[in-house]
Amino acid sequence: MTDIPAPSASDALPQAKRDLVPVLLPVILALLMLPLVGSFSSWVTLTIASLAMGMMIFIMASGLTLVFGLMDVLNFGHGAFISVGAYVATLVLLPLAGMSQADSLLTNLAVLVPAALAAMAVSGALGVVVERVLILPVYGQHLKQILMTTGGLIVAEQALYALWGPQIIPLPLPTALRGSFIIGDIAIAKYRLLVLLVGIAVFVAIQLVLNRTKIGLLIRAGVENREMVEALGYHVKRLFLGVFMVGSALAGFGGIMWALYREQVHASMGNDLTVLVFIVVIIGGLGSIGGCFIGALLVAMVANYGGFLVPKLALVSNILLMVAILMWRPRGLYAVTSR
Amino acid sequence: MMILSGDPPRSRALSLILIAIVVVLAITPFVFPGAKPLNVAAKICIFAALVASYDLLLGYTGTVSFAHTMFYGIGSYAVAIALYGMGPSWAAVATGIVIGLPLAALLALGIGLFSLRVEAIFFAMITLAVASAFLVLASQLSWLTGGEDGRSFSLPELLRPGTVFIKDLFGVRINGRILTYYIILVGCAAMILGLLRVVNSPFGRVLQAVRENRFRAEALGYRTVFHLTYANVLAALVAASAGVLNAMWLRYAGPDTSLSFSIMLDILLMVVIGGMGTIYGAIIGATIFILAQNYLQALMGAASNAAAEAGLPLLPGLLHPDRWLLWLGLLFVASVYFFPTGVVGRLRGAPKPAE
Numbered sequence: 035m036t037d038i039p040a041p042s043a044s045d046a047l048p049q050a051k052r053d054l055v056p057v058l059l060p061v062i063l064a065l066l067m068l069p070l071v072g073s074f075s076s077w078v079t080l081t082i083a084s085l086a087m088g089m090m091i092f093i094m095a096s097g098l099t100l101v102f103g104l105m106d107v108l109n110f111g112h113g114a115f116i117s118v119g120a121y122v123a124t125l126v127l128l129p130l131a132g133m134s135q136a137d138s139l140l141t142n143l144a145v146l147v148p149a150a151l152a153a154m155a156v157s158g159a160l161g162v163v164v165e166r167v168l169i170l171p172v173y174g175q176h177l178k179q180i181l182m183t184t185g186g187l188i189v190a191e192q193a194l195y196a197l198w199g200p201q202i203i204p205l206p207l208p209t210a211l212r213g214s215f216i217i218g219d220i221a222i223a224k225y226r227l228l229v230l231l232v233g234i235a236v237f238v239a240i241q242l243v244l245n246r247t248k249i250g251l252l253i254r255a256g257v258e259n260r261e262m263v264e265a266l267g268y269h270v271k272r273l274f275l276g277v278f279m280v281g282s283a284l285a286g287f288g289g290i291m292w293a294l295y296r297e298q299v300h301a302s303m304g305n306d307l308t309v310l311v312f313i314v315v316i317i318g319g320l321g322s323i324g325g326c327f328i329g330a331l332l333v334a335m336v337a338n339y340g341g342f343l344v345p346k347l348a349l350v351s352n353i354l355l356m357v358a359i360l361m362w363r364p365r366g367l368y369a370v371t372s373r
Numbered sequence: 374m375m376i377l378s379g380d381p382p383r384s385r386a387l388s389l390i391l392i393a394i395v396v397v398l399a400i401t402p403f404v405f406p407g408a409k410p411l412n413v414a415a416k417i418c419i420f421a422a423l424v425a426s427y428d429l430l431l432g433y434t435g436t437v438s439f440a441h442t443m444f445y446g447i448g449s450y451a452v453a454i455a456l457y458g459m460g461p462s463w464a465a466v467a468t469g470i471v472i473g474l475p476l477a478a479l480l481a482l483g484i485g486l487f488s489l490r491v492e493a494i495f496f497a498m499i500t501l502a503v504a505s506a507f508l509v510l511a512s513q514l515s516w517l518t519g520g521e522d523g524r525s526f527s528l529p530e531l532l533r534p535g536t537v538f539i540k541d542l543f544g545v546r547i548n549g550r551i552l553t554y555y556i557i558l559v560g561c562a563a564m565i566l567g568l569l570r571v572v573n574s575p576f577g578r579v580l581q582a583v584r585e586n587r588f589r590a591e592a593l594g595y596r597t598v599f600h601l602t603y604a605n606v607l608a609a610l611v612a613a614s615a616g617v618l619n620a621m622w623l624r625y626a627g628p629d630t631s632l633s634f635s636i637m638l639d640i641l642l643m644v645v646i647g648g649m650g651t652i653y654g655a656i657i658g659a660t661i662f663i664l665a666q667n668y669l670q671a672l673m674g675a676a677s678n679a680a681a682e683a684g685l686p687l688l689p690g691l692l693h694p695d696r697w698l699l700w701l702g703l704l705f706v707a708s709v710y711f712f713p714t715g716v717v718g719r720l721r722g723a724p725k726p727a728e
Contacts, residue, residue: 172709178709180497181645186702195695196696196699200695312498316502357487
C-alpha cells in the first residue's frame with residue numbers, strides 16, 4: 035500500500051487502527067472501469083481527467099471541511115470565495131494577456147503565479163471579513179449560520195455582477211499549458227497534469243501542516259474536542275480565524291484553477307460548485323481532510339467515467355454516489371468529529 | 374376541534390396590515406386595471422402560501438431545506454405536463470394534481486427518512502444536492518419537461534381570458550382570467566389558514582419542542598424523526614399545490630419560474646424578512662418582496678440613471694435594476710442579525726424570541 039496518500043503519524047502514541055478501505059475505493063473504482071471503458075488510452079485520459087478534477091474540487095472543499103470540523107460552522111457562502119478568486123485572477127491575467135499568451139512556459143508562469151497569489155490573498159482577506167462580520171455573531175447557532183452565510187453568498191454574487199457585469203468572461207489558458215502530451219496513443223492534457231501536481235502538492239502540504247506542526251496538532255485536537263483545547267489555554271477562536279482564512283484562500287485558489295480549466299469566469303460558478311463541494315464534504319466525513327481528498331476523487335471519477343459511459347446518468351451520479359456512501363457509512367468515509 | 378387556529382396576529386398594527394393586504398388582494402382586479410397589477414397580486418398569493426409552507430419547516434422545526442423549490446416545481450411541472458400532453462381539460466388538471474402531489478409527498482418522505490435523523494446542517498446540504506440534481510434532470514429530460522424552454526399549455530375553456538362571464542361589473546370585464554385569480558386567492562388563503570391550524574395543533578407544539586430542544590422532546594417520548602418527516606411531507610404538499618396554482622396562472626412551467634435556486638433564495642429572504650415561525654410573516658414577507666421585485670427595480674433604474682448622469686463611479690452598477698437582490702441580500706443579513714423575528718416579531722414587540 036505504498037501508493038496511498040495517507041499520513042504516517044508519530045509512533046509514540048497508541049494509534050487507532052488505520053482504516054484503509056475508503057482509500058482503496060478510488061483505486062478499485064478506477065480498475066473496475068478499465069474493462070467497461072474498453073480502450074486503454076481513453077481509460078488513461080479519463081482517469082487523468084478525473085484525478086485533475088478531483089484535485090481542484092479537493093482544494094476548494096478542504097477549507098470547508100476543516101472549518102466545519104473545527105468550529106462546527108458550515109459556510110454556505112463558501113462558493114463565493116471560489117468566484118472571487120476567479121475574478122481576481124482575471125484582473126491579473128487579462129491585462130497581462132501578452133505575457134500569458136507568449137509561447138514560453140516561464141513567462142506564462144510569471145503571470146500565473148502572481149494571479150494565483152492575488153486570488154488567494156483577496157479571497158483570504160475576504161474570508162477574514164466574512165468570519166468577523168457574518169459568522170462571529172452567530173457561533174453555535176446552526177440555523178442562523180446557514181442563513182447568514184447564504185445571505186453573504188447572495189450579496190457576494192450580486193456584488194460580483196455589479197462590479198464585473200453579468201457576462202461570461204473568457205479566460206484562455208496560457209499558451210504553454212495548452213495541448214497535450216502524446217505518449218503512444220495516449221493523450222494527456224498538459225494543464226490537467228499541472229493541476230494534478232499542484233493538487234498533490236497542496237494535499238501533502240496540508241497533511242504536513244496538520245501532522246507535523248504544533249498548529250496542525252492544535253487544529254486536529256480542536257476538531258476532536260474543542261472544549262478540551264480551550265481548557266488547555268489555547269485560543270481556538272483565533273486558530274479558527276486562521277483556518278477560515280486559509281480555507282477561503284484555498285477556495286480562491288481552486289477558483290482560478292477551475293476558471294482556467296473551463297477557460298471562462300462567471301459569477302454563478304461558485305454557486306454551481308458549492309453543491310459539488312458539499313457532496314464531497316459529506317462523503318468524506320465532515321472535518322476529515324483525508325476523507326475530503328478521497329471524496330473529491332470519487333466524485334470526479336463518477337462524473338468522468340459516468341459521463342463517458344452513460345451520459346444521462348452523469349446528471350444524478352453524484353447523488354447516487356452520496357446515497358451509496360452514506361448507506362455504507364452514515365457519517366461519511368471518516369467520521370472524525372464526535373458530532 | 375376548531376377549524377380556525379385561534380392564533381390571532383397579536384398586534385394591532387400587524388392585524389391592520391394583514392387586513393389591508395388581504396383586502397387589496399381581493400379587490401385588485403377592480404381597482405388596478407391592467408395585466409401587471411393582477412400578475413403581481415397573483416404572485417403575492419402564490420408565494421405567500423409557498424413561503425408559509427417553508428415557514429412550517431424553517432420557523433417551526435428549525436430545519437433548513439433547500440429542496441423546497443423542488444416540490445414547488447413538481448407541482449408546476451405535473452400540471453403543465455398533464456395539460457400539455459392531454460390537452461386543455463379538467464381531467465388533465467386532475468391528473469396533474471393526482472400525480473404531482475403524491476410524487477412530492479413521496480419524495481419528501483424519502484428525503485426526510487433518509488436525512489432528518491441527522492443534524493440540521495446535514496439535512497440542508499443533502500436537500501441542496503438533491504434539489505440541484507432535480508433541476509438538472511428537469512432541464513435535461515426535454516422529451517418530458519421541454520428542457521430549458523419549459524412547457525407552455527392552454528387552460529381549460531372556463532379559465533381562459535376569452536371566456537366572459539359578466540360583461541361589465543364596476544367597469545371590469547369578468548373573464549376566465551379573473552376567475553383563475555380568485556381560485557388562486559381562495560386556494561392560497563385556505564392553505565395558509567390550514568398551516569396556521571397545523572402549527573397551533575398539538576402536532577405543531579411538538580414541532581416547536583423539537584426546534585427548541587430535540588433531546589428533551591425525544592426524552593418526553595416523541596418520535597422526533599416521525600414528526601419532522603411528517604412536517605416535511607406536509608410542507609412539500611403545500612409547496613406542490615402552490616406550484617400547481619403557479620403553473621395555472623402562468624400557463625407555463627419551466628426551470629426558471631419554478632425550480633431555480635434563485636427562487637429558493639427568494640423564499641428564504643421572504644421568510645426571514647417577514648418573520649420566522651409565525652406563518653403571518655409569510656404574507657408580509659411575500660408582499661414586501663414581490664412588490665420590491667416588481668416596483669423597486671423601476672426606482673433603482675431611475676436612481677442608476679441619475680447616478681450615471683452625475684458621473685459617479687461604481688454607483689450606477691450598484692444601483693442597476695438587476696442588482697436589486699444585492700440590497701435585499703444585505704437587508705436579509707441585517708435582519709437575521711438584528712431582527713431575527715422579522716417584521717412580525719418587531720410588530721408584535723413581545724419578548725418572544727423565535728430562536
